[in-house]
Amino acid sequence: MKICIVGAGAVGGLIGTRLAMHTEAEVCAFARGETLKALNTQGWRLKQGEALLNTPTRASAEARELGPQDLVVIAVKAPAMLAIASQIGPLLKPDTIVLPAMNGVPWWFAQGLEAVGGKPLQSVDPGGAIARAIPLRHVVGCVVHLSAATAEPGLVVHRNGNGLIVGEPDGTMSPRLKQVHDLLSEARFEVTSSPAIRHDIWYKLWGNMTMNPVSALTGATGDRMLDDVLVRNFCSAAMLEASAIGARIGCIIDQDPEARHAVTRELGAFKTSMLVDAERGKPIELDALVTAVHELGRRTGVATPFIDGLLGITRLFAQTRGLLSA
Numbered sequence: 385m386k387i388c389i390v391g392a393g394a395v396g397g398l399i400g401t402r403l404a405m406h407t408e409a410e411v412c413a414f415a416r417g418e419t420l421k422a423l424n425t426q427g428w429r430l431k432q433g434e435a436l437l438n439t440p441t442r443a444s445a446e447a448r449e450l451g452p453q454d455l456v457v458i459a460v461k462a463p464a465m466l467a468i469a470s471q472i473g474p475l476l477k478p479d480t481i482v483l484p485a486m487n488g489v490p491w492w493f494a495q496g497l498e499a500v501g502g503k504p505l506q507s508v509d510p511g512g513a514i515a516r517a518i519p520l521r522h523v524v525g526c527v528v529h530l531s532a533a534t535a536e537p538g539l540v541v542h543r544n545g546n547g548l549i550v551g552e553p554d555g556t557m558s559p560r561l562k563q564v565h566d567l568l569s570e571a572r573f574e575v576t577s578s579p580a581i582r583h584d585i586w587y588k589l590w591g592n593m594t595m596n597p598v599s600a601l602t603g604a605t606g607d608r609m610l611d612d613v614l615v616r617n618f619c620s621a622a623m624l625e626a627s628a629i630g631a632r633i634g635c636i637i638d639q640d641p642e643a644r645h646a647v648t649r650e651l652g653a654f655k656t657s658m659l660v661d662a663e664r665g666k667p668i669e670l671d672a673l674v675t676a677v678h679e680l681g682r683r684t685g686v687a688t689p690f691i692d693g694l695l696g697i698t699r700l701f702a703q704t705r706g707l708l709s710a
Contacts, residue, residue, distance in 0.1 A: 385407075385408070385409040385410070385454045385455065385567070386409070386410050386412075386451075386452075386453045386454045386455075387400075387403055387409045387410065387411045387412070387453060387454065387455045387456075387457065388411075388412050388413065388414055388450055388453040388455075388456050388457070388475050389403075389411065389412070389413045389414070389457050389459065390413075390414045390456060390457065390458045390459065390460060390468060390472060390475075391414075391415075391458060391459040391460035391461075391464070391468070392413040392414075392415045392419055392423060392443070392459075392538070393419070393459065393460075393534055393540075394532040394533050394534050394540055395459045395485055395528055395530070395532055396413075396457065396459030396460075396485070397428065397429075397430065397532070397534065397538070397539075397540035398430060398530070398532045398540050398542055399457055399459065399485060399568075399571070399573075400413060400428055400441070400457070401428040401429065401430035401437050401439070401540065402430070402437075402571040402572055402573065403567070403568075403571045404428050404439050404441060405428070405430075405437050405439055405571075406570055406571045406572055407567060407570045407571055409455075409567065411428075411441060412441060412442045412443060412444070412450050412453075413441055413442070413443040413444075414443070414444065414445070414447055414450060414471075414472065414475065415443045415444075415445065416445045417537070418537035418538075419443075419537045419538055420443050420444070420445055421537070421538075422536070422537045422538025422539070423441055423443035423538050424441075424442075424443050426438070426538055427439050427440040427441050428440075428441050428538075429538055429539045429540065430539075430540045430541075430542060431535070431539065431540065431541045431542065432542050433542075447471055447472050447473065447474040447475045448474040450474070450475060451474065451475070452474070452475065452476065452477040452480065453475045453476070453477075453480055454479075454480060454481065455480070455481045455482075455483060455564070455567070456472065456475050456476065456480060456481070456482045456483070457483045457485055458472075458482060458483065458484045458485065458486065459485045459486065460486065461486075461487075461661075461666075461667065461669055462486055462487060462488055462508065462669045462671060462672035462673075463667040463668075463669060463671070463708075463709035464667075464709075465486070465491060465508075465514060466509075466510070466513060466514060469491075469513065469514040469517035469518055470513070470517060472517075472518075473517065476518070476522065480522055481522065481524050481560055481563075481564060482518055482522040482523050482524070483523075483524050483526050483550070483564060484523065484525070484526060485526045485528050485548075486526075486528075486672070487528075487592075487657065487669050487672060487673065488508075488589055488593075488669055488671075488672025488673040488676065489505065489507075489508055489585065489589060489672050489673075489676035489677070489680075490508070490525070490585070490672070491504065491505070491508050491509040491514040491515060491518075492504075492514075492515065492518075492520050492523050492525075492553065493505065493508075493582060493585065493676070494680075494683075495515060495520045495553070496520065496553065496554070497582070497633060497634075499632055499633045499634065499683075499684060500633060500680060500683040500684060501683065505676050505679050505680070506679065507671045507672075507675040507676045507678070507679045508671055508672050508675075508676050520553060523553055524550055524551070524552060524553075524560065524561060524564055525550065525551050525552070525553055525578075525581035525582070525584075525585065526548060526549065526550050526551075526581075527548070527549040527578075527581070527584045527585055527588050528547075528548060529545050529546075529547035529548065529549065529588070530542070530543075530544070530545030530546055530547060530548070530573075531543040531544050531545050546572075546573055546574045547573070547574045547575075547576070548568055548573045548574070548575050548576070549575075549576045549577075549578050549581065549584045550564050550565055550568070550575060550576070550577055550578065550581070551577060551578035551579065551580065551581025551584065552581065553581065553582070555579045555580060555581075556579075557577065557579065561577055562577070565577045580635075582633070582634070582635055583630075583634070583635040583636070585635075586626075586630050586633075586635035586637070587635070587637060589626070589673065589677070590623055590626050590627070590630070590637055590644065591644050591647070591648060592656065592673065593622070593623075593626060593673050593674055593677055593691075594618075594619035594622050594623060594694065595609060595619065595648065595656055596656045596657065596658035596659070596669075596673050597658060597668075597670065597673070597674055597694055597695075597698040598615060598618075598619065598694070599655065599656040599658060599659040600656070600658045600659050600661075600662040600668060600698065600701070600702075601697065601698060601701055602615075603659065603663075605653040605654060605655055606648055606649070606651055606652070606653065606654045606655075606656070607649065607652060607653045607654075608653070610645055610648065610649050616645060618690065618694075619641070619645075620641035620642065620645070621690040622688075622690040622691050622694055623641040623644065624641065625681065625686065625687070625688045625689075625690055625691050626677055626688075626691065628686045629677065629680050629681050629684055629686045629688070632684035632685075632686060633680065633684060657669070658670075658673070661707070662702075662705070662707055665705075665706070665707070666707070667707055667708060667709045668698075668702055668707045668708070670695070670698055670699060670702055670708065674691065674694060674695045674698065675695060675699075677691055678691055678692060678695050
C-alpha cells in the first residue's frame with residue numbers, strides 16, 4: 385500500500401513514523417522547508433518515551449514526484465488547507481482514500497448535510513475550492529485524540545494519548561473503512577470505527593472551541609481558565625449554543641458543560657494548540673474552531689451571541705497581531 389503524509393509536523397510525523405515502522409506500507413511525505421530537508425536526510429524520527437524510532441523515507445515538495453497514492457493522510461493546520469488542496473492532485477487516483485487528521489470542523493463537514501443545505505462552509509472552504517479539489521467520495525473522516533510536538537524539524541515527540549476515531553461521512557461500515565482501521569491498528573494506535581463521525585468531530589470541537597481562543601487571548605493554561613468562575617461560565621454559555629446547533633444537525637451532545645470541563649481539568653496546566661501558535665506568531669485555527677460554528681449557527685437559525693462575541697474579539701486580536709492567514 386502506498387501512503388503519503390501531507391504535513392509531516394507533530395501529528396503527521398507521528399502517524400507517518402508509526403505506519404512506516406510497523407506496517408508493510410510504503411510511506412512518503414509531502415513536505416517543504418526544513419522539515420523536507422530533515423526527512424530526506426534523517427528519515428522519519430519519533431521519540432516514543434525513551435526510545436527513538438527512526439526509518440528512512442522519501443519526501444518531496446512536488447506531489448507529482450511522489451505519484452498516485454492509496455491513502456493520503458492530511459495533517460496540516462486548517463489555515464494551510466486551501467493551498468494544500470490545490471497542490472496534491474497528483475497524489476489522488478479514483479480510489480485514493482483521503483484521511484484528514486486535523487483540528488476543528490473540516491472542509492467536508494457540511495457536504496451532504498441536509499440541515500445546512502449540503503453546501504460547503506464558506507468559513508473553512510471559501511467558494512468550495514477544497515471540495516472541488518478533493519471530492520467527498522475520497523474522504524474518510526478522522527478525529528485525533530493524542531498529543532505530540534516537534535522538538536525540531538522532522539523530530540516528533542509523542543506526549544500522550546493514542547486514540548484515533550475514523551468513519552465514513554455517510555456512516556457506513558465500508559470495506560475501505562475496515563482497511564484504514566486495520567492499518568492504523570497495526571501501526572499501534574487505539575482505533576475506533578464510528579458510524580457517526582460528524583458527531584465525534586462535533587463533540588471534540590465542543591470541548592476545545594472555547595478553551596483554544598480564550599487561552600490565546602489571555603495566555604492562560606487550561607487550569608487557570610477553569611479556575612476562574614466567570615471565564616468558565618462564559619465558556620459554558622458558548623458551549624450550550626454549540627449544543628443547540630448540534631441538535632439541529634444530528635450531532636446531539638448528551639453532556640453538560642460542567643461535565644466536559646471536568647474532563648478538561650484532568651489535563652492539568654496545559655497550553656492549547658492555539659495558544660502555542662499565537663506565542664510562536666503562527667496563523668491560528670480560528671475559522672475551523674469558531675468561525676465554522678458561527679456559520680452553522682446562522683444556517684440552522686440558532687442564536688449564538690456568546691460564540692459571536694468570542695469570534696469577534698479573537699478575530700480582532702489575531703488581525704492586530706498578524707495571526708490570520710492572508
